[in-house]
Amino acid sequence: MKQPKPAGTQARAQTAQSTTQTATLAEIAREAGVSAPTVSKVLNGRADVAPATRTRVEALLREYGYRRRRAEATRSPLIDLVFHELESAWAMEVIRGVETVAREAGLSVVLSESAGRLTPGRTWADQVAARRPHGVVLVLSDLDASQRALLTSRSIPFVVMDPAGDPGDDVPSIGATNWQGGLAATRHLIELGHRRIGAISGPSRMMCSRARVDGYRAALETAGLPVDPELIKAGDFHHEAGYRLGLELLRRPDRPTAVFAGNDLQALGLYEAARELGLRVPEDLSVVGFDDLPVARWVGPPLTTVRQPLMEMAEAAARLVLDLGREEQTSTATRVELATSLEVRSSTAAPRG
Amino acid sequence: MKQPKPAGTQARAQTAQSTTQTATLAEIAREAGVSAPTVSKVLNGRADVAPATRTRVEALLREYGYRRRRAEATRSPLIDLVFHELESAWAMEVIRGVETVAREAGLSVVLSESAGRLTPGRTWADQVAARRPHGVVLVLSDLDASQRALLTSRSIPFVVMDPAGDPGDDVPSIGATNWQGGLAATRHLIELGHRRIGAISGPSRMMCSRARVDGYRAALETAGLPVDPELIKAGDFHHEAGYRLGLELLRRPDRPTAVFAGNDLQALGLYEAARELGLRVPEDLSVVGFDDLPVARWVGPPLTTVRQPLMEMAEAAARLVLDLGREEQTSTATRVELATSLEVRSSTAAPRG
Known part of the structure; x- marks a missing residue:
């Protein structure tokens, strides 16, 4: 697993790559009245930040549209898979699809349930920020604006599968016809x-x-x-x-x-x-x-x-989220619908009489 | 999340708790002809250790029955759940049970499939060592001796649910009658x-x-x-x-x-x-x-x-693995069988004639 680079190396990389973003991080720290390491702690989902400070920093990160540089964002070998509810063989097909792609990529799947709420809880978003997966696949589950901002600021890409609501044009999603x-x-x-x-x-x-x-x-x-x-x-x-x-x-x-x-x-x-x-x-x-x-x-x-084609849809969602993670640009709007097909068996016949 | 204690505190705790174990880590390093930090890297599942060195160190850790001190082993807020194969509503009941307990404990579930093999692959064991979950629940899947030693040396507790083979008396397991x-x-x-x-x-x-x-x-x-x-x-x-x-x-x-x-x-x-x-x-x-x-x-x-009672069995397995993680002693042999019961519906009747 990648380890954070020593401070010296990091500083050099920052100067070379994006001076603007360093300024933004410093600016956020100044405006929040905290140190830059505190802003880093918030970005890393660390627990040792006072709730009020964290809220203030998060609001500023959102306001400035701060996005963590890819090189800095070390990743865990994980994909997050979030269900609205874990029920029926339906969910199993989806899990198998994501698991297949994850295994090919040498990643493990972290499973969560938003448990009847249509947006996963605040704790979940914090945990995702802390474990820094390669990406998040959301099934029948939307993120609210602040959760979306939180993932974006950490450069954690996400894809919605078969959206429950209207995911918005800027959210990549995989559905069926x-x-x-x-x-x-x-x-x-x-x-x-x-x-x-x-x-x-x-x-x-x-x-x-x-x-x-x-x-x-x-x-x-x-x-x-x-x-x-x-x-x-x-x-x-x-x-x-x-x-x-x-x-x-x-x-x-x-x-x-x-x-x-x-x-x-x-x-x-x-x-x-x-x-x-x-x-x-x-x-x-x-x-x-x-x-x-x-x-x-x-x-x-x-x-x-x-x-x-649930398994194929889940595979497509997982591939898309990994692709998004590999590119610098994550704002590619993508909406794919895989084809449905009628399977005629024995429960349909001409009406009598 | 627990953070590693500063070095001074740790050193004091070591002196108080187990001088033998400190000696063992140093001994392993000496015997393997590497530095103590290299042994630590192997314990942490870090990728930057030469394969031959890692194999030598692992063998010595196993030989000495080295067990990482609990205080030193920082944990991720995760439970690993490993299936022999992810199929059918059977697996879904188990996932729901583990997910329920994990959510109560503020943990997320990492899902893996050993994909037809009855023991999960080597890569899986390395990944588990690297992500350091609170525990591992194995479903219809056994660990081989070296994988078991690997988890034990990192103080990662595990429980086998409904064992495919004979898990051995020293392996905690949950089954049904x-x-x-x-x-x-x-x-x-x-x-x-x-x-x-x-x-x-x-x-x-x-x-x-x-x-x-x-x-x-x-x-x-x-x-x-x-x-x-x-x-x-x-x-x-x-x-x-x-x-x-x-x-x-x-x-x-x-x-x-x-x-x-x-x-x-x-x-x-x-x-x-x-x-x-x-x-x-x-x-x-x-x-x-x-x-x-x-x-x-x-x-x-x-x-x-x-x-x-699949969901209850999965809940019991997850609770047991968390309990094992809380105690210093993980060698408590436990084998629980939850009761089965006959549900009479309409597919059985007296034979004709």
Whole structure:
């Protein structure tokens, strides 16, 4: 592992490379009324700085847009991977993708969960600053402005995978073609002859949920079918929501003959609701999921679903963040969407009668 | 984070605590023909030591049973979690358990995969030595003697969860009552009236697989039923093995009326084999799994299975490794087995006719 250079060497490197930034660091120290080593301690995430001092220094670092020189920022052989929540095989595919790229690069993966909050906690940001990873991959999780500034000031690059919200044009992100997936799933049902098609979606604050439902709407509209808002139910991405919202849809007197679920877990919840009501899949109800988790092939009947290449997306996110770390310039705006594809199995069929 | 104490304090602590150990470090340096700082560099996992020197020093550290003093070993706020392979919802439950304990303790989790090898690679051990985590939790993965010595010499405690092999009496480990689980699953089938009961097991080099099958045998023997070795098939723990070995069992003219599968994924593979042969679960075939992954409740029919408290086991392993790190003595032999329990759902019924 790299060790900080002795002070003499560092001073020479500073003069040669960027006099402006040395001035900025000194300026920040002066303006904060502290010594330059104290500013360094804050940058290194050291615990031995008074909270008030740290807050003042952080605010000034942000204000001046201070960015640590690459050469000075020694890195640990780590990639940080942050989840909104660690649940389901979905997360496992993502972990495997990041782990694969990390191993190739001789790095280890540090895993965190922002635990239901959509932005990771303050402590997390401090820990990241202290351990100085090669980069951060955020999954369904956004950074707030001050956390973003904190990573930027330490020259720690980050990439958002499948953003929950709108990550902003300046944030590099990797997603999937969610809209296209919703379109393909619904067109498949229309082509089978379904006319009343319901949708169960994920949380509407997540852009991926919105895009899927918009694709569903576009398929109905371009086929000249009415969009009935009563047939669109939003919940979280868990099995339980699919079950509960599935019961709501299937208990209606004018129940849909097919449902496009927001993800595979919701689709499995919907299977359970159908079983409970004595409806058979696909004879009485066609079901399409989203994700193509391994379990989609194993359930009875095997689930027709929109494949999202989660492992490949995670690999792409990890590669991108390492690429960003290698370049001096980290402001390259990048938004990549990998293609989804419909996997037709046995949960969809023509409606009866 | 702890900071190394200034030299004066450290020297006093050494005199008070263990003069022998100071002598040992110097002795190792002398015997290796290097300086004491070089021995320190090896202990810290620094890259700037010639490979031959490092090997010589490591061998001497091992030979002398050198153990770094706790006070000297500054720690990063990390726990290492090492998997044999990162697959299935099984691993996710374990990750969630370790992550929960880590978060409570203000630590982050570093995830590695030993990728099919049963002991993590040399590079991994070096990286662990360099990043100095609070402890290491190994899942279905053993350390070889030199890796164990390496962690011990740095005072990095480790715990093995659900050991693949025999971890040895001196290695703290957390497991589940696999034998009891196999017994309970098979007794349940016998009580339903089954007489020809097959078993699909995991790899026989893994102690957990052996224990489950031994429990199955004990149930048959204590019920006065013959154990037919033809009805016991071993494979890996994946869905595919359950499918393939399931076909072998179910194509026999004297096919079993019930099968105890080595885990839930194998049970789902067995479901698929039964479907392919036109056999209904549970009417034509009763199936019991092992683990109780979330998916066991979601498949059709919901799977009767032996619940292994994976999250709790992972939490216990993480707590144990942190406890070991807090004490001066790390040689406390500990082997804990958490209880399994049978969850009866809809995949088991009395045999027909």
